[in-house]
Amino acid sequence: xxxxxxxxxxxxxxxAGGTLVLGIAIRPGNRSSKVADVIAKxxxxxxxxWLKIAKDNTVTAIIPHSEMGQGVHTALAMMLAEExxxxxxxxxxxxxxxxxxxxxxxxxxxxxxxxPDVPKFLNETIDGVFLTxxxxxxxQITGGSASVRFTGQYGMRVAGAAARAMLVQAAAKKWGxxxxxxxxxxxxxxxxxxxxxxxxxxxxxxxxxxxxxSDPILKTEKDFSIIGTSQPRFDIPExxxxxxxxxxxxxxxxxxxxxxxxxxxxxxxxxxxDTSIEGKNGVIKVINLGNAAAVIxxxxxxxxxxxxxxxxxxxxxxxxxxxxxxxxxxxxREMDEVLANDELEIHHESGDVxxxxxxxxxxxxxxxxxxxxxxxxMEPLNCTVWVKGEEAEVWCGSxxxxxxxxxxxxxxxxxxxxxxxxxxxxxxxxxxxxxxxxIIQATKIAKEVNYPVKLIWSREEDMQHDVYRELGxxxxxxxxxxxxxxxxxxxxxxxxxxxxEAADIPYDVPNQQIRFSTPSSHVPWGxxxxxxxxxxxxxxxxxxxxxxxxxxxxxxxxxxxLTKTEPRFQAVLDLVKEKSNWGSxxxxxxxxxxxxxxxxxxYVAEVAEVEVDNSGKVKxxxxxxxxxxxxxxxPDSFKAQMESGIIYGLAATMTGxxxxxxxxxxxxNFHDYPVTRMMDxxxxxxxxxNSGNDPGGAGEPSTPIIAPAVTNAIFAATxxxxxxxxxxxxxxxxxxxxx
Amino acid sequence: xxxxxxxxxxxxxxxxxxVPLLWAIREQCKLTGTKFGCxxxxxxxxxxxxxxxxxxxCITPASTAEGKKIRTIEGIQPDENTLHEVQKAxxxxxxxxxxxxxxxxxxxxxxxxxxxxxxxDEEIDxxxxxxxxxxxxxxxxxxxxxxxxxxxxxxxxx
Ligand code: FES
Ligand code: FES
Numbered sequence: 001x002x003x004x005x006x007x008x009x010x011x012x013x014x015x016a017g018g019t020l021v022l023g024i025a026i027r028p029g030n031r032s033s034k035v036a037d038v039i040a041k042x043x044x045x046x047x048x049x050w051l052k053i054a055k056d057n058t059v060t061a062i063i064p065h066s067e068m069g070q071g072v073h074t075a076l077a078m079m080l081a082e083e084x085x086x087x088x089x090x091x092x093x094x095x096x097x098x099x100x101x102x103x104x105x106x107x108x109x110x111x112x113x114x115x116p117d118v119p120k121f122l123n124e125t126i127d128g129v130f131l132t133x134x135x136x137x138x139x140q141i142t143g144g145s146a147s148v149r150f151t152g153q154y155g156m157r158v159a160g161a162a163a164r165a166m167l168v169q170a171a172a173k174k175w176g177x178x179x180x181x182x183x184x185x186x187x188x189x190x191x192x193x194x195x196x197x198x199x200x201x202x203x204x205x206x207x208x209x210x211x212x213x214s215d216p217i218l219k220t221e222k223d224f225s226i227i228g229t230s231q232p233r234f235d236i237p238e239x240x241x242x243x244x245x246x247x248x249x250x251x252x253x254x255x256x257x258x259x260x261x262x263x264x265x266x267x268x269x270x271x272x273x274d275t276s277i278e279g280k281n282g283v284i285k286v287i288n289l290g291n292a293a294a295v296i297x298x299x300x301x302x303x304x305x306x307x308x309x310x311x312x313x314x315x316x317x318x319x320x321x322x323x324x325x326x327x328x329x330x331x332x333r334e335m336d337e338v339l340a341n342d343e344l345e346i347h348h349e350s351g352d353v354x355x356x357x358x359x360x361x362x363x364x365x366x367x368x369x370x371x372x373x374x375x376x377x378m379e380p381l382n383c384t385v386w387v388k389g390e391e392a393e394v395w396c397g398s399x400x401x402x403x404x405x406x407x408x409x410x411x412x413x414x415x416x417x418x419x420x421x422x423x424x425x426x427x428x429x430x431x432x433x434x435x436x437x438x439i440i441q442a443t444k445i446a447k448e449v450n451y452p453v454k455l456i457w458s459r460e461e462d463m464q465h466d467v468y469r470e471l472g473x474x475x476x477x478x479x480x481x482x483x484x485x486x487x488x489x490x491x492x493x494x495x496x497x498x499x500x501e502a503a504d505i506p507y508d509v510p511n512q513q514i515r516f517s518t519p520s521s522h523v524p525w526g527x528x529x530x531x532x533x534x535x536x537x538x539x540x541x542x543x544x545x546x547x548x549x550x551x552x553x554x555x556x557x558x559x560x561x562l563t564k565t566e567p568r569f570q571a572v573l574d575l576v577k578e579k580s581n582w583g584s585x586x587x588x589x590x591x592x593x594x595x596x597x598x599x600x601x602x603y604v605a606e607v608a609e610v611e612v613d614n615s616g617k618v619k620x621x622x623x624x625x626x627x628x629x630x631x632x633x634x635p636d637s638f639k640a641q642m643e644s645g646i647i648y649g650l651a652a653t654m655t656g657x658x659x660x661x662x663x664x665x666x667x668x669n670f671h672d673y674p675v676t677r678m679m680d681x682x683x684x685x686x687x688x689x690n691s692g693n694d695p696g697g698a699g700e701p702s703t704p705i706i707a708p709a710v711t712n713a714i715f716a717a718t719x720x721x722x723x724x725x726x727x728x729x730x731x732x733x734x735x736x737x738x739x
Numbered sequence: 740x741x742x743x744x745x746x747x748x749x750x751x752x753x754x755x756x757x758v759p760l761l762w763a764i765r766e767q768c769k770l771t772g773t774k775f776g777c778x779x780x781x782x783x784x785x786x787x788x789x790x791x792x793x794x795x796x797c798i799t800p801a802s803t804a805e806g807k808k809i810r811t812i813e814g815i816q817p818d819e820n821t822l823h824e825v826q827k828a829x830x831x832x833x834x835x836x837x838x839x840x841x842x843x844x845x846x847x848x849x850x851x852x853x854x855x856x857x858x859x860d861e862e863i864d865x866x867x868x869x870x871x872x873x874x875x876x877x878x879x880x881x882x883x884x885x886x887x888x889x890x891x892x893x894x895x896x897x
Contacts, residue, residue, distance in 0.1 A: 241813070242772020242842050248775065251771070299758065300762055301759065302756060376873060378774075378839040379774070380775065427840075428873050459776065640833065643879075644836055644874045647875025647877065648874075669779055671779065678863070678864050678877040678881065679865070681875070683878065
């Protein structure tokens, strides 16, 4: 991946007061034209400013990613500090403002670069959603676990190395010595034999005059002293004293509060609205937004009370006929039809599965199903907008602040430069805060008045007007020979979003046929933590367990045997085997289940220890997680992310389910969309393998396999195979389900 | 208008329409550390102390708190430059992720340790299971409570 380093174009300048400003542009150069067009036109460069070295010796990293709690600001600043040989205490950070110059092209390049180490799915994505998104939005997005992988590797480290090289050259010139004789340690530039030394701040103005190095040399792992350590996160202190400001905490002078009630049925319209409550009980204005009613009031509570008092009459349209059972029946019928009509799209095909099915010693098959899921971020969606004629200001916590600016500009038909986005901390993202639906809604409300308006969704609105993880089905079939060797693997699933590699299996099966179709759905779809991996992780890792049992082989050893040519899979399986004491005795009614999967460049194996009591109640006691993210920049944050992804996935495994009733979401709040609580939480142990590969993601890769690890453990404990999530809907062979 | 005493300071608050403490505290008193998560006493994000008792401010009308002592996350430090043992333990464990639930978690934890300085695992579960953390930091929260518990017992026996 050093190629990109060489393509980096580094610009430097000096601000009044002697602050060195360093910018990094990555030129597409002679890269394939397909990619070049996305990044910039040939010969053009896109400058992202990454760092400032001020006279007071502070080094400020400007980081184009939102802080969702992954500690991304800290991790990226560490990568910069490492290459710069800075002292950690002199490092500061700022989140890049949402203006075009900061557009996160490193993300695009990471996905589109196509170097030898880039996983296949990234190349395939060139034709997918991501490319469209990069082209049409000015992408500055935190998601896809991209921040550390791309911005860090190709932005921050290069910037740090370049700045260091310039400071060294400046010092060498000033002191009349050779570059090679200069050392840099903890923010001090020194020349041993002459005894001269200078701080970064002192040398910054000189460094700005240096001809910019175009090919800074990056450190290798053995030289790291900051990367790979767990520095205290920048964002923590304010998160324990109430000072941290989330979108919902924004306070703008003269601000009023709004709430909305959208048509419960997706696609419905508000027939009319009664404005007679305006001017009473703190209500200022009532607005018909077409698909929703909005109330502006002196406070959120007044707005909410007013909304509750109104009799809202929606025209729900045809979608009001749609129910959960009908959706499932229709999806299944369509799956039969496309199969019969030979209309399936091919995801992957090798060999001839049908020939093997005809002569197999053992056939294993099953239909798997997962439900719609809401994000239920802890902070309900909200957005504050102030429309001032041809200009607007927006306050929100977004995973995609530039997308916010674009959406507001479009809604108001004003120039994007005239939209100022103040990004705040996010009370959970999980994919939900990469959307701009509430931003547009808040803008529609704010343009009716001339003061700032903070729109807050109730939890009910948040749950019923989410963009949902798809309800998915996968039909799986495998053929084994007499000795239990898998000869054929077939899956037919519905909906392929991204990353497309999610449906691939790492196992050595000679004949494979993986196909899909896309039924129509009226339920809005959105990125949900780990996206397609969240469905395929459950399908394939459950089914492989079924294959192992079909082969009468230990499920972990079966996986090992079929991934012989995949050293990183072998390593995480070995580690999880050892740390979980795989194979050792467990109490009665307990079982162990394993699952392994790669997503976003990180390999993860998990073993769950589960108890199923006589009433059928499931308790997950312990989860052991072995992960190879290539290299963990900040090991403690990485572990925290693994824990987080497991608990988030566990909620979906045990109880998470959005169902559709009369075209609308039946659930409304945490009482009927239960999530994992402390008393349900297993003890989680995470072990990291630094394999020396490019850093993989952290926020998502532990989520996809907690469900199969748990259901495989339930199988080990009870002999009952769970093929439908959530687990609460399964009776485990007993009457009445688990409740 | 009524008077509320929050963190030893008096605030004038319009209590009409049964406004819950949560919104009075956040919007009228401008203390935004207390968070809105569900509005129906399901998530614990809005936890404050009323006369020392952990209370879900989202379902507690402001009018019921007149004359009582209200404490929010902004008021748990012994003084401006000293953190509460629970806050220290939270930092030590690097507990918050997005951080949104953490005011409520800390308020529940402080109340627990004030009532029971050395809770068992089961007691911690019972006291804390009303507080949702969608970032799933339960393991760290639990460990931080145990660390704070040890510190608090040490100082109280000095
Ligand atoms: S907001 Fe009060 S318990 Fe959730
Ligand atoms: S830290 Fe995000 S919800 Fe708890």
